[in-house]
Amino acid sequence: MKKQFTKKEKQQFVAMGLMALIGVIYGIWTLVVVPMRKTASQRAKTFAALVKKNAKAEEAVAAVAADEERIEAINAEISRIREEYAIRPILGSSYQLGLRARLEPLANATGFTVLALLVKDPASMPRKRPGAPFSLCVAEIRGSASYRQTRDFLAAIEADNPYIHVSSLTLAANPKSVRSHRVIIRLECISAPVKVKSL
């Protein structure tokens, strides 16, 4: 015969069953669901980062053609500046000859008498850039000329080459001859070696 339980016993059974059920659910939640959710959330984070990385990579790869074109254009521009304006060494080593060849026609045209021209070895440009194809060539011109000839000579240099700076100018009057003041001009010019690596 089936044992009959009292109402109190039944209540106790229900309470115990409920507690066991809660225990089982808690166990499954803690041991299975929580680690699985943690892994999923970690994967979601990695996924989001990777999606971003891939988008960035795709963008960068897509820009390669434009970048190459731009580098080519820059190289062409640099090459033009080098050919037209940079002081180049003549006979392999002398920047002095290179600058003289450029300045002499201007001096002759303006009546400026160049007594001496000294070119120092090229140094880095004021902002040093590793691998830059240009250097800075400092030259000192000692000459004799009137105020007007000096001004015209400077104007000719400045018109001839937009990359030449006059970094110092001394004009001392010659009391014996107002037509031949003593002039010292220091120039800073961009210079480039004979062989230049492309950027």
Add this chain to the structure above:
Amino acid sequence: MKLRVNLIAEKEVRDCSVVTPRFLIRLTGALVATAVLAVFGWVFIVSQQRATALKAEEWKWGRLESDFKQAQALSKRLRAAEFIVADLDVWRTVRHKWSDDLTAIAVAFPETLQLTDLSMTRATVIPAVVIPKSKPGAKPPRSPPPSPPEFRTSLRLTGVTSSPTAEDDVAGCRKIFTEHPFTNTVTAAVIPPGAFRQDPARNAGPNDRIFEISCTYRVITL
């Protein structure tokens, strides 16, 4: 008066309704089990979906990685090249045309004054970088990037005069540098103290004076 006799003991009483406590317990158990399984299944499916998506992205990255590295190297080269072109542009644009200044000085210089010496100097200065102090024991702060170079230019004019209005003439000459075309380039033009004085030369007359005007140009940052 009616008499009702109940001979069934209280513990022998059976509930004859369809929704019995036993049924309710079973139903609740089934619902809870279903809910737990649903949550578990949902979490499992989401986790698997993410794993699949992650694998797909990893595969994509594997394909792109080498191209991306090349693109990055190219972009770095482009940046370096653009910096060089920008430097050249700045170098060209910051140039001061001294021939213009010489023309302006010649035009405005008073006839009563005679210029004996003109000296212009432009120095390239790289301003010192201020490194912030670190607290004792703390990691030393990263040094800031180097400051851009600056061009600091000055002009000095020296001359003689024997004009009776020499003082006014020299003051007028100084004023040249506060007017067009110097307004945008010269920040200060002064006659240094003691610079306007009697000419110390032996053969100088009582009216012979020497003067000096010093000009400071606007600092140009490269």
